[in-house]
Structures are given as C-alpha cells and as structure tokens.
Amino acid sequence: MSRKLWLPYAQMSTAPELLSVTGAQGAHFELADGRRLVDGISSWWSVIHGYAHPSINAAAKDQIDQFAHVMMCGLGNDPAQSLAEALVELTPDPLQHVFFSDSGSTGVEVAMKMAVQYWFNQGQPKSRFMAFRGAYHGDTTACMSVGDPDEGMHSRFRGLAPEQVFAPMPASCADCGGDCAHLGEVESLLKAHADELAAVIIEPLVQCAGGFKMHSPAFLRRLRTLTDTYGVLLIFDEVATGFGRTGTMFALDQTGICPDLLVLGKGLTCGYSAHAATMASRTVYDGFAGTDGARAFMHGPTFMGNALACRIALAGLELFKNEDRLGQVARIENQLRTGLSNLAIEGVVGTRVKGAIGVIEVDDPARLAGAQAYAMERGVWVRPFERFLYTMPPYIIAPADMDRVVDAMRGWCETDTFAFSRSEARSNVGAGAAPSGATGLG
Numbered sequence: 001m002s003r004k005l006w007l008p009y010a011q012m013s014t015a016p017e018l019l020s021v022t023g024a025q026g027a028h029f030e031l032a033d034g035r036r037l038v039d040g041i042s043s044w045w046s047v048i049h050g051y052a053h054p055s056i057n058a059a060a061k062d063q064i065d066q067f068a069h070v071m072m073c074g075l076g077n078d079p080a081q082s083l084a085e086a087l088v089e090l091t092p093d094p095l096q097h098v099f100f101s102d103s104g105s106t107g108v109e110v111a112m113k114m115a116v117q118y119w120f121n122q123g124q125p126k127s128r129f130m131a132f133r134g135a136y137h138g139d140t141t142a143c144m145s146v147g148d149p150d151e152g153m154h155s156r157f158r159g160l161a162p163e164q165v166f167a168p169m170p171a172s173c174a175d176c177g178g179d180c181a182h183l184g185e186v187e188s189l190l191k192a193h194a195d196e197l198a199a200v201i202i203e204p205l206v207q208c209a210g211g212f213k214m215h216s217p218a219f220l221r222r223l224r225t226l227t228d229t230y231g232v233l234l235i236f237d238e239v240a241t242g243f244g245r246t247g248t249m250f251a252l253d254q255t256g257i258c259p260d261l262l263v264l265g266k267g268l269t270c271g272y273s274a275h276a277a278t279m280a281s282r283t284v285y286d287g288f289a290g291t292d293g294a295r296a297f298m299h300g301p302t303f304m305g306n307a308l309a310c311r312i313a314l315a316g317l318e319l320f321k322n323e324d325r326l327g328q329v330a331r332i333e334n335q336l337r338t339g340l341s342n343l344a345i346e347g348v349v350g351t352r353v354k355g356a357i358g359v360i361e362v363d364d365p366a367r368l369a370g371a372q373a374y375a376m377e378r379g380v381w382v383r384p385f386e387r388f389l390y391t392m393p394p395y396i397i398a399p400a401d402m403d404r405v406v407d408a409m410r411g412w413c414e415t416d417t418f419a420f421s422r423s424e425a426r427s428n429v430g431a432g433a434a435p436s437g438a439t440g441l442g
C-alpha cells in the first residue's frame with residue numbers, strides 16, 4: 001500500500017503504522033488508544049523540560065500573539081537578540097558570537113562552512129575535516145561526510161558527501177589521562193593533514209547516536225592542544241550533549257577548554273520547535289571582518305532567529321535557573337548508576353551512564369528486537385537502536401517513573417527472549433567491535 005507520510009530511516013514497505021499521540025504532559029504522552037507512556041527518550045532527546053511546560057507554553061503563546069517570525073535581513077527581533085546574549089553569557093568567554101539556523105544538522109553545516117570560509121578569508125584555503133570513527137553529526141551532506149565512514153550512510157551517498165579524515169575513538173576512556181594510543185594516532189593524522197584540515201569536529205564526552213561511547217575531559221584537553229599546535233580549528237557538536245544532558249550545562253564545562261565553534265540544537269528549543277545555534281569565538285568572527293563584502297559569512301536560512309523559537313529557548317533557559325534542572329540531572333544520574341549496575345547477563349556487553357544518559361550495550365541487535373514492545377507493556381517508551389537499549393529522559397521525570405524506565409530496560413535483559421535471540425550475522429561480529437549506530441536514531 002502506498003503511504004503519503006514518508007518516515008525517517010524506515011523501509012516504507014514494512015514499517016508499522018505510527019502510534020498516534022493525542023496529548024502530552026510532563027514526562028508522559030497519551031496514545032489514541034488510551035495508553036499513557038512515560039517517555040524514556042524525550043522525543044529524540046529534545047523535550048528536556050517535559051511536554052507542555054506551563055511557562056514555555058505561556059511564552060510561546062505570548063510570542064505568537066505578537067508575531068512568530070520576521071526575516072533576519074534588515075529586521076531584528078528581541079527574542080533572537082536576547083537569546084544570543086544569554087548563550088554568550090552561559091558559555092566561556094572566547095565564544096562571543098551566535099549564528100542561528102534551523103536544525104542541529106544545519107547548525108553543524110554552518111560550523112563547517114564557517115571553518116572553511118575562515119581559512120579562505122585568511123588566504124589559506126583548507127576545506128577538509130577530521131572527525132572520529134563512530135561519529136554522527138546529522139543527515140545533511142556535509143554532516144554525513146563527518147559521520148562514521150564505514151557504519152554510517154556514506155556508502156549510499158558516495159560521490160555526494162566529501163571524503164574526510166577519520167581518527168579512532170576509544171570505546172570508553174572515561175579515565176584516560178590524555179596520553180593514550182588513540183591520541184598518538186590523532187596527532188599523526190593531524191600532522192599529516194594539517195595543511196588541508198579546516199577543523200576537527202567532535203561530540204564532547206559522549207558520542208551519542210554513534211553508540212554512546214564516552215571519553216574523558218583529558219582526551220578533549222589534549223585534542224585542544226593538538227589542534228592549536230597544528231593550526232586547525234576545533235568544533236564541538238553539542239547538539240545532543242548540550243543543555244544539561246551530561247550533567248553540566250554544556251559538556252565543555254567539564255573540560256576547562258573552549259572550542260572555536262560550538263553547535264547547539266535539540267534541547268535549545270525544548271522540543272517545541274526546530275532551531276540551532278552555532279557559536280563562534282572572537283578569533284573566528286574576526287576572521288570575517290573588513291570592508292570587503294566578499295569576506296562576509298555566506299549563509300542565511302529563512303527561519304534563522306525565528307522569534308517564536310528564540311522565545312521558547314529563552315523560557316527554557318529560565319527553567320534551568322528556576323527549577324534546578326541540573327540537580328534533577330544529578331538525581332537521574334544516581335538512579336541510573338544504581339539501576340544499571342551489576343547487570344551481569346550473558347549478551348550484555350556493558351552499561352554506561354553519564355548525566356541523564358543511561359545505556360545498556362548488547363552483543364547483538366537481535367537481542368533487542370522485542371524490547372520496545374516489552375517496555376510499552378510496562379508503560380514505558382524507549383526505542384533501542386542497533387546494539388543499544390538506552391534512556392535519555394526529560395529532566396523533570398519523577399523518580400518513580402525513572403525507576404520504571406530502568407526496570408523495563410533491565411527487565412528485558414532478564415527475559416528468556418533476550419537470552420535466546422541471536423541473529424545469523426552474529427557469528428561474524430565480535431562483541432566489542434560490532435557496528436555502531438551511526439545511521440541516525442531510527
């Protein structure tokens with residue numbers, strides 16, 4: 001049957017019908033058939049303050065009654081101006097400038113274009129990027145090019161997405177002192193390609209859609225030193241890690257360093273609307289200065305600085321001050337650490353927790369085939385992908401609901417179905433080396 005609505009990452013011939021949502025409040029949503037589920041993944045990690053938060057709703061309604069949008073060419077709007085100022089205030093001093101765009105992917109594209117044009121403006125054209133294996137930075141063309149070259153979408157789009165340089169990413173180096181073998185290889189690659197690399201791009205602390213691999217602040221500090229040494233810009237993609245997800249407002253807050261470009265999305269607009277911010281350091285911004293219009297940054301999406309999105313984002317930032325969001329993330333982290341500990345079950349490769357991110361990694365995707373239905377029977381919405389059964393809940397989730405999510409994740413791993421589900425391809429896949437989920441979040 002032909003279907004009008006084309007779904008993401010889905011084989012449309014076999015994809016099940018969507019479950020229609022009729023209402024949502026706090027950490028829960030309701031389905032048309034009357035079921036009420038606690039959202040364990042905050043709608044692809046964006047609904048950080050929960051659904052229909054009264055103060056965000058009020059801000060959005062008020063802004064709609066004034067105006068929702070004006071173009072950002074010749075015309076300005078207070079919410080966009082105030083949001084730019086608020087983001088500068090929240091981030092380290094070198095990041096002084098904010099360029100808005102319409103999604104995490106476009107925010108990453110903007111950062112990549114800024115890096116390329118920055119070097120062009122200096123008379124040193126460089127247009128390649130170094131990224132990390134396992135990475136996922138979005139679905140548009142330049143973003144795809146910095147996603148994992150083997151496990152991501154590259155093979156289908158060869159010839160469209162440019163070929164980049166990829167460095168190894170440790171599976172987990174939470175205790176790395178910054179002197180590991182991976183960094184040796186990173187340095188060799190940087191040295192070899194410094195003349196052509198505009199920037200290195202990385203998701204700081206946690207490679208989320210790339211398989212929830214975690215690395216240490218020391219790894220990032222060393223990376224900052226290396227990029228400075230070899231004259232390459234550093235981009236932090238905090239589309240997923242930003243706004244409290246790793247325990248601090250931004251993952252960079254745990255590192256003591258600052259990138260040249262920072263990309264924010266998802267939680268920025270609290271799951272209410274699409275928007276992203278690309279923040280640039282003084283040095284990058286100054287690289288575009290002058291009287292020559294040709295040095296100006298060449299990008300300008302229709303909806304950049306959308307007043308409604310910016311007003312929503314401002315209301316969301318207020319909630320970090322008024323409702324102790326980071327305290328809630330710390331509580332969630334504790335619950336996850338306790339709840340996911342001691343999971344010594346055959347087929348479970350390991351568990352990882354960072355802030356409001358909790359992950360069970362298994363050895364074979366086939367083991368997770370029934371996990372979503374199992375969780376739904378227990379009133380929980382999770383959506384495993386590849387070998388990962390994970391939660392990234394709204395920060396306002398009640399402790400009892402968080403327990404339900406963790407119990408559903410754990411409980412599934414304790415079922416006979418989990419124990420006996422193995423795919424035929426399993427024999428070809430080593431437990432630690434199985435493919436990551438760098439094909440998006442589907």
Ligand SMILES: Cc1ncc(COP(=O)(O)O)c(C=O)c1O
Nearest residue numbers: 103104105136137138209239240
């Ligand atoms: C780290 C990261 N960067 C970029 C993106 C792309 O964001 P969007 O889906 O809003 O385009 C994602 C989406 O999951 C992401 O996780």
